[in-house]
Amino acid sequence: MKKPNNLFLVGPMGAGKSAVGRQLAKLLHLEFVDSDDEIEERTGVDIPFIFEKEGEEGFRKREAKVIDDLSQREGIVMATGGGAILDSQSRNRLGARGFVVYLYTSVDQQRERTQRGRERPLLEKGEPREVLESLMATRDPLYREIADLVVTTDGRRVQTVAKEIHSAL
Numbered sequence: 090m091k092k093p094n095n096l097f098l099v100g101p102m103g104a105g106k107s108a109v110g111r112q113l114a115k116l117l118h119l120e121f122v123d124s125d126d127e128i129e130e131r132t133g134v135d136i137p138f139i140f141e142k143e144g145e146e147g148f149r150k151r152e153a154k155v156i157d158d159l160s161q162r163e164g165i166v167m168a169t170g171g172g173a174i175l176d177s178q179s180r181n182r183l184g185a186r187g188f189v190v191y192l193y194t195s196v197d198q199q200r201e202r203t204q205r206g207r208e209r210p211l212l213e214k215g216e217p218r219e220v221l222e223s224l225m226a227t228r229d230p231l232y233r234e235i236a237d238l239v240v241t242t243d244g245r246r247v248q249t250v251a252k253e254i255h256s257a258l
């Protein structure tokens with residue numbers, strides 16, 4: 090694994106960054122952190138509330154700070170938010186401070202895995218499939234730009250994806 094022994098998961102909503110990250114941290118005996126959870130812990134409110142009060146721009150500022158802080162640690166598996174790679178500084182930091190894995194997931198699967206719950210404010214902005222398509226068009230090249238490894242998650246169990254990444258390291 091690239092120094093300093095960190096693994097960062099990037100990819101769209103429903104890719105399984107949080108679910109796979111948790112399993113992978115166990116396999117690697119590393120600490121698991123999740124940038125979305127860290128933002129909620131620091132603010133004491135949930136992500137939809139931050140979007141409501143500060144807009145996406147306010148959320149992105151908080152996200153960039155959390156990514157900077159967490160990626161400076163050593164020996165972590167970090168699940169990032171789906172849009173964390175929009176910020177060029179965050180992309181540089183993730184690329185420089187750890188091994189980056191892109192969990193490629195088709196829009197069909199993203200849709201299936203994000204149907205429950207209302208914790209993803211961007212999906213409330215329009216027809217979810219169209220939103221996911223449009224986000225992927227912008228973001229897929231950015232995920233690929235910093236990825237050291239691309240793994241497809243479609244039709245595959247969380248544990249299978251985690252084991253594949255583990256074996257590839």
Ligand SMILES: Nc1ncnc2c1ncn2[C@@H]1O[C@H](COP(=O)(O)OP(=O)(O)OP(=O)(O)O)[C@@H](O)[C@H]1O
Nearest residue numbers: 101102103104105106107108170171202245246247
């Ligand atoms: N490979 C998979 N197979 C089946 N279900 C999955 C898989 N990966 C994730 N899931 C399920 O899909 C849902 C979304 O996964 P998860 O929250 O890990 O995605 P995420 O990439 O962290 O998304 P976000 O960017 O919104 O945080 C969860 O219910 C999770 O259990």
Ligand SMILES: O=C(O)C1=C[C@@H](O)[C@@H](O)[C@H](O)C1
Nearest residue numbers: 102125136170171172209210
């Ligand atoms: O794709 C996105 O932009 C987001 C994904 C989630 O992980 C959260 O970070 C938030 O809902 C925004």
Ligand SMILES: [Mg+2]
Nearest residue numbers: 106107125168
């Ligand atoms: Mg997540």
